[in-house]
Amino acid sequence: MNGISRIEELRRALSHADASAYLVEGRVIRRVIREQFGFAKLSGAIPHTESQVVAAIDVRHLAHPDELGLTTFSDLPEKCLLISQPDEGELEQWPLQELLQQVWRRLFHAQIDRELILKCQLKLKRSDIQERIAGIGQVEFDEAHFVLRSEHRLIDPDSRIEAWRELIALYCELRLFEPDLLAVWFPSLLNQPQLQALLSRDIDADEIFKRTKLYGATRPDLTPHVARD
Incomplete structure (x- = not known):
């Protein structure tokens, strides 16, 4: 399975877990952060690039549909989760199950971000x-x-x-x-x-952990690193 077909497989699994989440190249998230928050174009310290919660209006303005694996932006949800795809070396060398776990982990974090942002806007x-x-x-x-x-x-x-x-x-x-x-x-x-x-x-992490699991992803190995070594 080559890198392109793996991206397609990861996108299908991600969309099944959360239809508002989109797998994108890291450069797309960096661009969105730069433009939204005014970071210098050549800044080497763009924060929080594994995932971002982005309003649909900003996605339309700052990205192209094919960067999200779409043909059109007509059905974007109000809040989109942009999830950074694995890098080229990971796509080539990692087992698919581990790539799925990495995307699951980033989706998990992004869903918590989205819930907390909403709570801060509406309640807290x-x-x-x-x-x-x-x-x-x-x-x-x-x-x-x-x-x-x-x-x-x-x-x-x-x-x-x-x-x-x-x-x-x-x-x-x-x-x-x-x-x-x-x-x-x-x-x-x-x-x-x-x-x-x-x-x-404010958050039910265990429930989010369960609902964001991508089909086929390996469960995290919680064995202490020292014991594994």
Whole structure:
């Protein structure tokens, strides 16, 4: 199976899991972020390029249908999830099941992003988010915010609201797909038994994990890396 046919297979599986999600080349997401948020054209530090939640009007303005595997933009959903496809080397060398898992993982993160963005727009006030940050712990949150900023995970590096959303999305992603990395990204959050209950106030990560699974994807190997080695 060559790279083009693998892209087609991944697109079919992604569309079946979420009809509002589209597999695109990484350059498409980088372009959308640059144009939407004013990053310099030659900037080498475009954040959050694995996936983006993008309004249909912006997709029509900043992309072409064939970049999303479409012939027309006539039936775009109001909010589109742009999911970065595996790179060329991965497409050539990885088993299809592992490629499906990578796309599943990115879709999972994107769905959490979309749900939290909607909650922030329609329901949660700034004071509600500050209450949740206080529940995590101000020092612990500030440390996580620093890491997210340093690792180019934030469009607006100084936004506490965006940092809170990304903390939830990335923490849930790592917990379910690669828990070994929680200690690398968020060491101060490891011994907080109340954290899971706090996060569950706004997102049901386990349910999203189940509904976003792409058909044929391998389940994440949660064996600690040390044990695997």
